[in-house]
C-alpha cells in the first residue's frame with residue numbers, strides 16, 4: 545500500500561471504442577496523483593523515492609523531476625521514504641549495534657551521563673523523562689507525563705566540537721568504539737541532509753544552493769532510541785504510546801527503524817493515523833516545524849507517534865510487545881539562521897503566517913517545554 549498504486553477496473557472512455565472483451569480488466573497503475581490518493585485513508589500512501597535519480601541525474605531536468613517528487617511528498621504528506629539514499633547498510637547496522645550495546649549498560653552507568661540542559665540537548669534520557677506532545681502548556685505536559693509517559697529511553701548527541709556544550713560519551717570499556725561510530729554516522733547524515741535540502745530548494749524553484757550556507761554548521765541532534773519490551777495492556781491504555789503524537793522541530797528528520805514497526809503518521813487530510821512500516825533498504829524522512837515555518841506551511845510538519853507493533857509481528861494474545869530500536873537524526877539549520885518566509889512561499893493570496901525567528905530561539909524553547 546505504501547509505494548504501489550492500487551489497480552482499478554476503470555476503463556477510460558477513449559479506450560471503449562477499441563475491441564476490449566467485456567470482462568477484461570485493464571489495471572491502471574500510477575495515474576492518480578499523490579494529492580488525490582491522500583484524500584482517503586484507503587489510498588493513503590507515503591511516496592517512496594529513488595534518490596539515486598537526484599544524485600546521478602544526467603540533466604537538470606531529470607534532477608528537477610526527483611526534486612519535484614520530494615517537495616510534493618512533503619507538501620501532501622510531510623513524510624517520504626528514500627531508497628538508494630547513499631548511506632551504506634554496514635554503517636547503519638553498525639550504528640544500531642553500538643546503540644544496543646549502550647542501552648544494555650547498567651542503569652547507573654547510563655544515569656551518570658544524564659541529559660541536563662535543553663541548550664545542550666546532549667546525554668541520556670531515561671524512561672518517562674520526555675513527553676513529546678504538541679502542547680506547550682507546562683501543567684498540561686506534566687499531567688500527561690504522569691498519566692501516560694513515553695515508554696522509551698534515548699541518548700542524545702550533538703556536534704562534537706561545540707565550544708560550550710560537550711557530548712556525554714560512555715567510557716571505552718563500557719562500549720568500545722561508541723564515539724567514532726556515532727561521529728561517523730553524524731557526519732554521514734549531515735551530508736545526506738545537505739543533499740536533500742538541495743532537492744527541496746530545486747523543488748521549490750529556488751537556487752539549488754539556497755540552503756547551503758544556512759545549514760552547514762551541523763547544529764543537528766543524533767538521537768538513539770530504545771523502546772524496551774512492554775506489556776501490551778500498558779501500551780493500549782488511553783493516551784499511552786511508545787512515543788506520543790508529536791511533530792519534530794527542525795528542517796528534516798532522517799529516521800532509521802528496525803524491523804519491529806509501530807511508527808504511525810497522521811494523514812493530514814483525514815487526521816487518522818496510518819502505519820509507516822519499516823521498508824528494508826529505505827529510510828523515512830519527515831519535514832519538521834522549522835521547515836514548515838520557513839516555507840509558510842507549503843511543506844508539512846506532520847504529526848506522528850509510535851504505538852504497539854502490528855498484530856502480524858505480535859499475536860494479539862501475547863502479553864508482551866517486543867523491544868524496538870530506532871535512530872532519529874534531527875537536522876537543524878544553523879542556530880543563528882533567521883527563519884523567515886522563503887521567497888517563493890508567499891504572495892498575493894498567501895500571506896506570511898509567521899514572524900521571523902532564529903533556529904536557536906525556536907528549538908531551545910521547544911525542548912525546554914518537553915523535558916523535566
Ligand SMILES: O=C(O)CCC(=O)C(=O)O
Pocket residue numbers: 767769787792799801807848849850869870871872
Ligand atoms: O522511533 C521512531 O520511529 C520515531 C521517533 C520519533 O518520532 C522521535 O523521536 O521524534
Ligand SMILES: [Fe+2]
Pocket residue numbers: 790791792797848
Ligand atoms: Fe518524531
